[in-house]
Amino acid sequence: MRKRMVTVGVIVLVGLTGYVSGQHGSQIEPEAMTALSKMGGYLRSLKSFQVEAVISREEVLEDGQKVQFASVTKLLARIPDRLFVAVKSDRHDREFYYDGKSVTVLAKRANAYATVAAPATIGALADALDDRHGIELPLEDLFRWGGPHSQNDAITSAMFIGPSAIDGVTCGHYAFRQEGLDWQVWIQQGDHPLPRRLVLTTMTDEARPQYAATYTWNLAPSFNDAAFTFTPPKGAGRVVLAEIKK
Numbered sequence: 001m002r003k004r005m006v007t008v009g010v011i012v013l014v015g016l017t018g019y020v021s022g023q024h025g026s027q028i029e030p031e032a033m034t035a036l037s038k039m040g041g042y043l044r045s046l047k048s049f050q051v052e053a054v055i056s057r058e059e060v061l062e063d064g065q066k067v068q069f070a071s072v073t074k075l076l077a078r079i080p081d082r083l084f085v086a087v088k089s090d091r092h093d094r095e096f097y098y099d100g101k102s103v104t105v106l107a108k109r110a111n112a113y114a115t116v117a118a119p120a121t122i123g124a125l126a127d128a129l130d131d132r133h134g135i136e137l138p139l140e141d142l143f144r145w146g147g148p149h150s151q152n153d154a155i156t157s158a159m160f161i162g163p164s165a166i167d168g169v170t171c172g173h174y175a176f177r178q179e180g181l182d183w184q185v186w187i188q189q190g191d192h193p194l195p196r197r198l199v200l201t202t203m204t205d206e207a208r209p210q211y212a213a214t215y216t217w218n219l220a221p222s223f224n225d226a227a228f229t230f231t232p233p234k235g236a237g238r239v240v241l242a243e244i245k246k
Helices: 030-045 122-133
Strands: 002-005 046-061 066-078 082-089 092-098 102-107 112-117 155-166 169-178 181-188 193-204 212-216
Touching: 030 155, 030 169, 030 181, 155 181, 169 193
Parallel strands: none
Antiparallel strands: 002 046, 046 066, 046 212, 066 082, 082 092, 092 102, 102 112, 155 169, 169 181, 181 193, 193 212
């Protein structure tokens, strides 16, 4: 019955420096592009952080009906080479451990894990997991915004919608458009321009499925290296992480 799902991660194509002139009558507001640039630059300046994302994701069934799934992702990062992520939903309960040399993916319900060698940075890890194993690193956009892979010519429309509040935090609400995708981001105002909410709408699907995430941040987390070190649970079985055939 399942047909298709909103695509996540495409926002990494968005450019976060400068702005481009309008295309095909679309409007590019400098204020919106400047806000993105500041957000991306601030994210790249963080040395460590902890974030929880409450996520809803829509899938479209064969008959066109949309169904929604919820999940919670908790992430702890020390830039550039330490990461722990826990993802829990009705369908998945997984953890990722990255210590700068290897990455382990633990499927808690199956009590099985796989460990593979990993590159030296979180950004490179996200690329390697996707390219070699077809796995999307949870919340990987948080490590790409404002980075070298941004493409500012992808945006065809950028608007400041107005002030808003997410969980009591004052934000600026911005809307953007690029090929096949409409997206919105709520950016915290003040000295810490963090993304507080993100909504993606897939425009290539007539059902317009959406992905939405609301973020809660901790910029002064307490941790040690043990937080990123994997210890197999009792009775856990080791499996091989399948590679994509080129």
